[in-house]
Amino acid sequence: MSVEAFNVTSDDPTRRAPLVLGDHDFESITDTVCGVVEKPKPPVAWYIAFTISSLFALLFFVLLAYLFGVGIGVWGVQNPVGWGFAIVNFVFWVGIGHAGTLISAILFLFRQKWRTGINRAAEAMTIFAVICALIFPAIHIGRWWMPYYMIPYPNQMGMWPNFRSPLLWDVFAVGTYFTVSLVFWYMGMIPDLASLRDRAQTRTRQVIYGILAVGWRGSQRHWHRYERAYLLLAALATPLVLSVHSVVSMDFAVSILPGWHTTIFPPYFVAGAIFSGFAMVATLLIPARQWFGLKDFITLRHLENMAKIILATGSIVGYAYSVEFFMAWYSGSAIEQFTFLNRSLGPYMWAYWIMVFCNVVVPQAFWIKRIRCNVWLMWCLCILVNVGMWFERFVIVVSSLANDFLPSSWDYYTPTFVDLGMLAGSFGIFFSLFLLFCRYLPMIAIAEVKRTMPQADPHYHSAAIGVED
Amino acid sequence: MEQLANPDQREEKRNLDDGRTWFSTPAAWVGLILLGGGGAVAFFSEDRLQRFLQSYLFAYTFFLTLALGALFFVLISHLTRAGWSVTLRRLAEDLAVCLWLSALLFVPIILGLGHLYEWARPEIVANDALLQEKEAYLNVPFFILRWVFYFTVWIGLAHYFYRLSGQQDETGDPALTLRMERLSAPGMLLFSLTITFASFDLLMSLDAHWFSTIFGVYFFSGMVASFFALLALLVIVIQRFGILEQSVTVEHLHDLGKLTFGFIVFWAYIAFSQYMLIWYANLPEETGWYERRQEGAWMWASLVLLVGHFFVPFLFLMSKHIKRRKGLLAAGACWVLLMHAFDLYWIIMPQKHFGEAGRIPFHPFDVVCMAGFALLFFAAGRDAMRRRCLIPQRDPRLAEALAFENES
Numbered sequence: 016m017s018v019e020a021f022n023v024t025s026d027d028p029t030r031r032a033p034l035v036l037g038d039h040d041f042e043s044i045t046d047t048v049c050g051v052v053e054k055p056k057p058p059v060a061w062y063i064a065f066t067i068s069s070l071f072a073l074l075f076f077v078l079l080a081y082l083f084g085v086g087i088g089v090w091g092v093q094n095p096v097g098w099g100f101a102i103v104n105f106v107f108w109v110g111i112g113h114a115g116t117l118i119s120a121i122l123f124l125f126r127q128k129w130r131t132g133i134n135r136a137a138e139a140m141t142i143f144a145v146i147c148a149l150i151f152p153a154i155h156i157g158r159w160w161m162p163y164y165m166i167p168y169p170n171q172m173g174m175w176p177n178f179r180s181p182l183l184w185d186v187f188a189v190g191t192y193f194t195v196s197l198v199f200w201y202m203g204m205i206p207d208l209a210s211l212r213d214r215a216q217t218r219t220r221q222v223i224y225g226i227l228a229v230g231w232r233g234s235q236r237h238w239h240r241y242e243r244a245y246l247l248l249a250a251l252a253t254p255l256v257l258s259v260h261s262v263v264s265m266d267f268a269v270s271i272l273p274g275w276h277t278t279i280f281p282p283y284f285v286a287g288a289i290f291s292g293f294a295m296v297a298t299l300l301i302p303a304r305q306w307f308g309l310k311d312f313i314t315l316r317h318l319e320n321m322a323k324i325i326l327a328t329g330s331i332v333g334y335a336y337s338v339e340f341f342m343a344w345y346s347g348s349a350i351e352q353f354t355f356l357n358r359s360l361g362p363y364m365w366a367y368w369i370m371v372f373c374n375v376v377v378p379q380a381f382w383i384k385r386i387r388c389n390v391w392l393m394w395c396l397c398i399l400v401n402v403g404m405w406f407e408r409f410v411i412v413v414s415s416l417a418n419d420f421l422p423s424s425w426d427y428y429t430p431t432f433v434d435l436g437m438l439a440g441s442f443g444i445f446f447s448l449f450l451l452f453c454r455y456l457p458m459i460a461i462a463e464v465k466r467t468m469p470q471a472d473p474h475y476h477s478a479a480i481g482v483e484d
Numbered sequence: 485m486e487q488l489a490n491p492d493q494r495e496e497k498r499n500l501d502d503g504r505t506w507f508s509t510p511a512a513w514v515g516l517i518l519l520g521g522g523g524a525v526a527f528f529s530e531d532r533l534q535r536f537l538q539s540y541l542f543a544y545t546f547f548l549t550l551a552l553g554a555l556f557f558v559l560i561s562h563l564t565r566a567g568w569s570v571t572l573r574r575l576a577e578d579l580a581v582c583l584w585l586s587a588l589l590f591v592p593i594i595l596g597l598g599h600l601y602e603w604a605r606p607e608i609v610a611n612d613a614l615l616q617e618k619e620a621y622l623n624v625p626f627f628i629l630r631w632v633f634y635f636t637v638w639i640g641l642a643h644y645f646y647r648l649s650g651q652q653d654e655t656g657d658p659a660l661t662l663r664m665e666r667l668s669a670p671g672m673l674l675f676s677l678t679i680t681f682a683s684f685d686l687l688m689s690l691d692a693h694w695f696s697t698i699f700g701v702y703f704f705s706g707m708v709a710s711f712f713a714l715l716a717l718l719v720i721v722i723q724r725f726g727i728l729e730q731s732v733t734v735e736h737l738h739d740l741g742k743l744t745f746g747f748i749v750f751w752a753y754i755a756f757s758q759y760m761l762i763w764y765a766n767l768p769e770e771t772g773w774y775e776r777r778q779e780g781a782w783m784w785a786s787l788v789l790l791v792g793h794f795f796v797p798f799l800f801l802m803s804k805h806i807k808r809r810k811g812l813l814a815a816g817a818c819w820v821l822l823m824h825a826f827d828l829y830w831i832i833m834p835q836k837h838f839g840e841a842g843r844i845p846f847h848p849f850d851v852v853c854m855a856g857f858a859l860l861f862f863a864a865g866r867d868a869m870r871r872r873c874l875i876p877q878r879d880p881r882l883a884e885a886l887a888f889e890n891e892s
Contacts, residue, residue: 279697
């Protein structure tokens, strides 16, 4: 069976699609992936993208300086909407950060071998998204020089953080998630960093990658330890994928505010996070596989699988919207009922319907195979999903606060240019970091991809020459 | 004509070798007599009818969830195009078609609606403003209509997969797999919506004032965890009779153990989310439900549920060595099934209109109903299983399942 002749997106149940296309052997995979990093210059598109995103990152820092200089009055937050863009952005970015660990941990435990093509980039994306996320609560506290107050440590003032506050649980949940994701990502990268070290042409590269590769020699013992650690980390990271966004959802759900307090929030937030995370992975990898010539490893099949996960998780999100709506009516509570009518027909109805359209209607297009296999159409739909998931958090945070129990305190929330600029700027930071990652680190888990190839089967060579085993 | 992937496995026994239909088995008759006799005793002593129906609902829900769990497994196997589970899928198909029995046994619940659900009693609704508001949903005709719809969906799906998979045994046509995969996605959508509303109708509306958006997920998590336990147990039992000794290996049991473990943790996560959010917000319209489960003896029951449904199986099933030993895994599976039944008991029994608060109302009816249902479902399950080979022997991915091994 020739690999070229085989349609990778075929649904034929009698065979499994190959995960690596082209005439690749182990050496050519290393050459292709390391080649991205070793080329003297990246493609022109990289320069253009990096210029734009770093300008936005710069914008973020300029606005940050302005914010620090003047105070959070420069934001649109007011009374009663005390949680504005900063919290919306925080939840949005934490959500984006879910796909990486889902792919590397949960799909690993489910033996989904196609994850090997995308896990490295997705994990990197996770780290960068969580970095973006962590900035917002840190500056939202207003006294940005005091975020260390959130960490419980014995001090002479005898002051402790409020352990009953879910905002503090966030510090632990997101902090743990960031640490474990970083360790997972870095540990998985060690064999590939060693490859880069061994192939280095300059002394500088050799030293830097050498330090990063922490003495990896590829001995059998190294591999044995590595795989044990990988399995253990996967098992530890799996509950984290669920716990982080569950805790984030509790920021809202432990309150008594209608629209925030509902029991389905934890699993619903997790599904939404995976949904948006996968959409972001696709948004990043569709151009990246094109620019860096990685289409043999991130095949159409990989993208189709991601489209299916987006459809599945988007449907779970749609399920949660419907159950919430139904239960608001079923509860018989006038305030619950008002909240949901207000969301869908009140002053923020534009945001609500953008959310429903992007999160529930748009992914339904992925029922159609031709759309799942149309790369650039999929890319556009994934961007819409990202837009929708940002609006979901906007609807939750703002509409519930703006119209609460007491009509006399209602107000309409309007973001300022600082809010908008910081949102755009956080995308700048995120894309800049991701582009740097593409340029300096191996974008594909070389060793893991090799393991999924037919050549990795110990019987491959004996089968090729017709020896019975 | 049998195409076996591995020539060594030709000798394996893959059929029940049993000619009896479900109604010609003693189990079915004893089961019917138990339920009928219990019902008759209750009916002729008017005050006990409600108590009998509570037990009936308890046993009914237990077996309904197991059959639905089987349907879920069939759907998810096709949806994910799973290879490892092919040799287990037929057993799930056979258990899922038992849903016809659930449909049949639903009739007594409809007849006894007024005894079980306050919203079905006009004299109570007339004095309850909240129930009047919910009347558009909680009323007898719409309830029956919904359940007709749920059963149409469930039985329709179960039979579709049962039938096509059986056809494939004869023709070996891979296109049938493709057809089943195509239906599995919309099937899953329908499944998730129907079980959600079924859980609201059957269990949540027992306390018609109370509401919780996560309730459908809670129902689902317990259902799936206990189904995986049941499947592991079923495999271990039939293997003792020399059936499927080779095509289902310790690797499959290991995976069933992992899935049981995983869904036990998922159940705990969902149960915790529901409890924690209600406890923390402390709103009277929500806390009542838990308060009744923390009064008197129910407090102990709640703690048993916490320890028994989560900590014990969590610690027990964590080890790979336990999951790979049949006797230990079977013990774990029995425990999980027991705890699932206890969970349903804990949901159903402490209702205000069911009697005194703070007392666990054990009654011989509980055992009678459980035994009656168990025997009926045993007969129905065996009837589905005896009709054909116990693995989909010409499934295009059979070879994958036969050769499957866990790494490390």
